[in-house]
Amino acid sequence: GSVKSYAAVDLGASSGRVMVGRAGRDSLELALAHRFPNRPVRTPEGLRWDVLSLYAGVLDGLKAAGQVDSVGIDSWAVDYGLLDADGALLGNPVHYRDTRTEGVAEKVWATVPAAELYAATGLQFAPFNTLYQLVAARSSAQLACAKRLLLIPDLLTYWLTGEFGTELTNASTTQLIDPRTRDWSYDVAARLGIDLELFAPLRRPGDPAGWLQQRVLDETGLRGPVPVTTVGSHDTASAVAAVPATGERFAYICTGTWSLAGLELDAPVLTEASRAANFTNELGLDGTVRYLRNIMGLWLLQECVREWGDPDLGELLRAAAGVPALRSVVDAGDAAFLAPGRMPERIAEACRESGQPVPGTPAEITRCILDSLALAHRRAVAEAQALADHPVDVVHIVGGGTRNALLCQLTADACGLPVVAGPAEAAALGNILVQARTHGLVGDRTSMRQLLARTQPLVRYEPQGDPAAWHAAEARLAEK
Numbered sequence: 001g002s003v004k005s006y007a008a009v010d011l012g013a014s015s016g017r018v019m020v021g022r023a024g025r026d027s028l029e030l031a032l033a034h035r036f037p038n039r040p041v042r043t044p045e046g047l048r049w050d051v052l053s054l055y056a057g058v059l060d061g062l063k064a065a066g067q068v069d070s071v072g073i074d075s076w077a078v079d080y081g082l083l084d085a086d087g088a089l090l091g092n093p094v095h096y097r098d099t100r101t102e103g104v105a106e107k108v109w110a111t112v113p114a115a116e117l118y119a120a121t122g123l124q125f126a127p128f129n130t131l132y133q134l135v136a137a138r139s140s141a142q143l144a145c146a147k148r149l150l151l152i153p154d155l156l157t158y159w160l161t162g163e164f165g166t167e168l169t170n171a172s173t174t175q176l177i178d179p180r181t182r183d184w185s186y187d188v189a190a191r192l193g194i195d196l197e198l199f200a201p202l203r204r205p206g207d208p209a210g211w212l213q214q215r216v217l218d219e220t221g222l223r224g225p226v227p228v229t230t231v232g233s234h235d236t237a238s239a240v241a242a243v244p245a246t247g248e249r250f251a252y253i254c255t256g257t258w259s260l261a262g263l264e265l266d267a268p269v270l271t272e273a274s275r276a277a278n279f280t281n282e283l284g285l286d287g288t289v290r291y292l293r294n295i296m297g298l299w300l301l302q303e304c305v306r307e308w309g310d311p312d313l314g315e316l317l318r319a320a321a322g323v324p325a326l327r328s329v330v331d332a333g334d335a336a337f338l339a340p341g342r343m344p345e346r347i348a349e350a351c352r353e354s355g356q357p358v359p360g361t362p363a364e365i366t367r368c369i370l371d372s373l374a375l376a377h378r379r380a381v382a383e384a385q386a387l388a389d390h391p392v393d394v395v396h397i398v399g400g401g402t403r404n405a406l407l408c409q410l411t412a413d414a415c416g417l418p419v420v421a422g423p424a425e426a427a428a429l430g431n432i433l434v435q436a437r438t439h440g441l442v443g444d445r446t447s448m449r450q451l452l453a454r455t456q457p458l459v460r461y462e463p464q465g466d467p468a469a470w471h472a473a474e475a476r477l478a479e480k
């Protein structure tokens, strides 16, 4: 049968990559064309994304990918670039970890109470949701002269094709979308003075997003015409689309810079209990809802490793495996860990303040982080099942964290459920499969998942050890 090649541009908070997927009716092969670091820059104004360096990485990647049948783009959520009336970018996009949103939520809630905001948008509270960023920027000169707002994948799509759009799965992370109508939350925007005219029209995974412009073809050496296809442009939407589940009763954890742990549902859960538990209802493919919780994820480890001068990760994890389990744990859901810097010290302080042994060596701190992540995974998986009344028998872990066998095993132990780990490049695979589906090569979501289960290397971890130890650690954390 016919086999086609698709380029997936997948930009994570720690690195970007261009992957090439060769997909046929019963085959799926993935190869890396180019990987490049994503290093935020602290300017005098604050923390910024180096979006030009990312775009250069995309062009290099497309060149390395060679001739493809289509291109799709996904990235991390919530952040955006502003364009002036000529379509030129106004400044570097602000990083979601920038401090400008501190204290903004309280101001927003004075106009739209938090409970109303949740009922209308279904989004968990995170200080960096686009809504809060826009309110923080309200009186900035940049926003005053902006004519267009493009979310990061939409900005790159615009540079590649010259066409504007706002992709829906990523738009659902702005907190300006109503998850029931899957359209803008006009009332919330109006009450907060947010101009929805800044956003380009919504487009959905599978919609055409234009063609690579001549300048891009020249730069990359590709032969036109090459279409750009809209995918689930939120990396987590693409990653969830590539969870290789074979049934309905599964939870997923997308592990990378963040851990996004939850369920795929048919409808949002907008109850007060769900809001109190800080679960989010983001939009996925085909009318699905990604009901999940953000957990600080491997960010905690990335930041420590950066502070320690980049030791070998494999050796560090082997040493951590030798440290006794669950000696001290921190709340890996705590937004106190959001900002960069001094991470080993901050973790040690959190242990000291909660009266636990203070980890000192890199191995001890790493163990504390992995135990804490597994514990947060356990809580999210258990609470999501209860809140959504959707029991599961298996936990799928996808993303870069699947390369961390200790984290996968600890997660199985903590959840008391088997863990199936892989694929590591789930976001890129979800991106590619949506392109392949749009071109008629694969069927619905279920057949996409079956294809992944058949073709991708997966590792299964059975739960081990005494679940009571995790229960006790959870209780210890709840006390503090």
Ligand code: ADP
Binding pocket: 011, 012, 013, 014, 015, 255, 256, 257, 258, 298, 299, 301, 302, 313, 314, 399, 400, 401, 403, 404, 405
């Ligand atoms: P993002 O898309 O958010 O940038 P990734 O999905 O690429 O993140 O995952 C990056 C994380 O994966 C790293 O922070 C690291 O902890 C983990 N990781 C990557 N490679 C390895 C490896 N060889 N062994 C253990 N962990 C790894």
Ligand code: LRH
Binding pocket: 012, 013, 075, 076, 077, 078, 096, 234, 235, 236, 257, 258, 260, 294
């Ligand atoms: C993961 C991610 C996550 C968002 C965060 C800002 O890369 O897209 O889903 O919450 O970045």
